[in-house]
Amino acid sequence: MATDNIIHFWRKNAKVPGRFPKDTPKGNNLKSKKASSFHEFARSTNDAWDIDDENDEDFLAPIHPSSLPPTLHSTHQVPPLPLQQPSDTTREPDTGPADRLAPPTAEGCLQQEEDTDCGQINGRVVVKSSSEALINTNTVRSTLQKQQSLPVRPIIPLVARISDQNSSGAPIMTLRDKSRLDKFKYLLSCPNTDLEELRKHSWSGIPREVRPITWRLLSGYLPANMERRDLVLKRKRDEYFGFIEQYYHSRTDETYKDTYRQIHIDIPRTNPLIPLFQQPAVQEVFERILFIWAIRHPASGYVQGINDLVTPFFVVFLSEFVEEDVENFDVASLPLDTQRNIEADSFWCMTKLLDGIQDNYTFAQPGIQNNVKALEELVSRIDEDIHNYFKRYEVEYLQFAFRWMNNLLMRELPLRCTIRLWDTYQAEQEGFSHFHLYVCAAFLIEWRKEILSMVDFQGLLMLLQNLPTIHWGNEEVGLLLAEAYRLKYMFADAPNHYKR
Numbered sequence: 001m002a003t004d005n006i007i008h009f010w011r012k013n014a015k016v017p018g019r020f021p022k023d024t025p026k027g028n029n030l031k032s033k034k035a036s037s038f039h040e041f042a043r044s045t046n047d048a049w050d051i052d053d054e055n056d057e058d059f060l061a062p063i064h065p066s067s068l069p070p071t072l073h074s075t076h077q078v079p080p081l082p083l084q085q086p087s088d089t090t091r092e093p094d095t096g097p098a099d100r101l102a103p104p105t106a107e108g109c110l111q112q113e114e115d116t117d118c119g120q121i122n123g124r125v126v127v128k129s130s131s132e133a134l135i136n137t138n139t140v141r142s143t144l145q146k147q148q149s150l151p152v153r154p155i156i157p158l159v160a161r162i163s164d165q166n167s168s169g170a171p172i173m174t175l176r177d178k179s180r181l182d183k184f185k186y187l188l189s190c191p192n193t194d195l196e197e198l199r200k201h202s203w204s205g206i207p208r209e210v211r212p213i214t215w216r217l218l219s220g221y222l223p224a225n226m227e228r229r230d231l232v233l234k235r236k237r238d239e240y241f242g243f244i245e246q247y248y249h250s251r252t253d254e255t256y257k258d259t260y261r262q263i264h265i266d267i268p269r270t271n272p273l274i275p276l277f278q279q280p281a282v283q284e285v286f287e288r289i290l291f292i293w294a295i296r297h298p299a300s301g302y303v304q305g306i307n308d309l310v311t312p313f314f315v316v317f318l319s320e321f322v323e324e325d326v327e328n329f330d331v332a333s334l335p336l337d338t339q340r341n342i343e344a345d346s347f348w349c350m351t352k353l354l355d356g357i358q359d360n361y362t363f364a365q366p367g368i369q370n371n372v373k374a375l376e377e378l379v380s381r382i383d384e385d386i387h388n389y390f391k392r393y394e395v396e397y398l399q400f401a402f403r404w405m406n407n408l409l410m411r412e413l414p415l416r417c418t419i420r421l422w423d424t425y426q427a428e429q430e431g432f433s434h435f436h437l438y439v440c441a442a443f444l445i446e447w448r449k450e451i452l453s454m455v456d457f458q459g460l461l462m463l464l465q466n467l468p469t470i471h472w473g474n475e476e477v478g479l480l481l482a483e484a485y486r487l488k489y490m491f492a493d494a495p496n497h498y499k500r
Contacts, residue, residue, distance in 0.1 A: 400464035
C-alpha cells in the first residue's frame with residue numbers, strides 16, 4: 001500500500017524532487033524508488049534546488065505586519081536544554097524582547113460590553129454594532145481556532161536588519177551584549193589576535209559590528225598579525241581581479257560556456273525572495289565569483305548549490321558599509337572600490353570554506369553520500385522512532401538530507417539564521433565538514449512531533465522539504481546548536497555508539 005501511495009504521489013506532483021520525468025519509457029519499473037546509482041538519483045532530483053514558485057509562494061513570501069491579525073502572538077517558549085556546553089563558551093540561549101504585550105484576542109472582544117464588538121479590517125481594530133457582533137460570533141470563533149493552531153512569532157526580515165542580529169528581533173543592546181562586544185574589540189585590537197580565544201567567544205554568536213573582521217580571521221583569509229593585514233588584503237584583492245582579467249573573458253569559449261550558462265541560470269534563483277540578490281549589480285558579482293572559482297577548481301567545477309554559499313559572506317561584508325535594512329540596499333550606490341573589495345573578500349572566504357568540503361562537489365559527490373549515511377546511522381541511535389517511521393513509509397534520507405548537506409541548510413533556514421549558524425561553524429574546528437552533521441541531526445529531531453504526525457509518504461516528504469522555519473531567529477538557532485553540541489559530545493569521539 002505504501003508503494004502504491006508513492007507512485008501516486010510522483011504522478012501527481014511534478015515539482016517534487018525525485019519524480020520520474022514525463023518522457024520515461026513505459027517499460028521502466030516505476031515501483032522502484034531507488035535509482036540504480038547515486039549519480040542517477042542526483043540527476044532525477046535536479047529540481048531539488050528550485051523553490052516551487054507556484055505552490056510555495058504563499059508559504060515562503062515575507063509577511064508584512066499589516067497582513068497579520070492582532071491575535072497572532074508568540075506564547076510558546078522552548079525550555080532550556082540540560083546540557084554542558086564548552087566551559088569557555090557557556091551561554092544562556094539568546095532571548096527575544098523582555099516585554100511582550102499580548103494584543104486583544106477575539107474571545108476578549110466577544111466579552112466586551114453588549115453594545116460593542118471588535119473586529120479587524122486590514123490589520124486595524126474597529127468597533128462594530130451589537131447586531132453585527134451577533135451575526136459574526138461564529139465566524140470570529142472559527143477564525144480564532146485556526147489562528148491558535150499556527151506557530152506564531154514576531155515578524156523578522158529574511159536577512160534581518162543590522163540591529164536585529166544580536167537577538168531575535170531585539171534591536172536594543174543589553175549590558176551583556178555590550179560586554180561581549182568589548183571582549184571582541186579587545187581581542188581584535190591586539191597586535192597578534194589569539195585565534196583560539198576568538199573562536200571561544202564566537203561560538204555563541206558574533207556581534208554584528210565585528211562580524212566582518214572576525215569572519216575574515218576565522219576563515220583563514222586574514223593573518224592574526226595586525227601589521228600584516230592591510231598588506232594581505234591588498235595583495236589578495238589584486239590577485240582576485242587579476243583572475244578576472246585573465247579568465248573571465250573565456251566564459252563564452254566552447255570549453256566553459258556550459259559552466260557559465262548554468263551559473264547564469266542559477267543566479268536569479270539565489271534567495272529569490274530577497275530584493276538585494278535580484279539587483280543586476282549583485283548578480284554580476286556572483287557570476288564573476290562563481291565562474292572564477294569553477295575554472296580554478298576543475299576537479300569539481302561549478303555544482304548547483306555552490307551559488308548559495310556566497311550569500312552569507314556577501315551580506316556580512318556588505319554590512320560594514322550599510323546602516324539600514326540590508327535586504328533592500330542598493331549596492332550600486334556604493335563607491336566602486338568598496339564594491340570591488342566586498343566581491344574579492346567574498347570570493348576568498350568562500351574559497352576557504354569550499355577547500356574543506358570539496359568532496360561534496362566532486363564527481364558523484366562522495367562527501368554528501370558519506371554524510372547522509374552518517375546521518376542515517378546517527379538518527380537510528382538517537383531517535384529510533386523517527387528512523388523506523390521513515391522505513392515504514394519508505395522515505396530515504398537522500399530524498400531530504402541531500403539538500404541539507406549540499407546547501408549547508410541554507411534552503412531550510414532564513415538567511416539571518418544562516419549567518420548566526422555560520423558564526424559557530426567558523427568557531428568550530430571542521431565546523432562545515434564535521435559539526436554540520438550533528439546540526440542536521442538536531443534539526444531533524446526538532447521536528448519529531450510533526451514527523452510522527454504524518455500518515456503517508458507524501459506528507460512526510462512535503463514536510464521535510466518545506467519545514468516551517470520562516471519565523472526562526474537567534475533564539476532557535478542557539479538552542480539548535482546547543483543540542484548539536486550535545487550530540488557531538490556524545491558521539492563524535494565514540495563512533496561505535498551509532499554504528500550497528
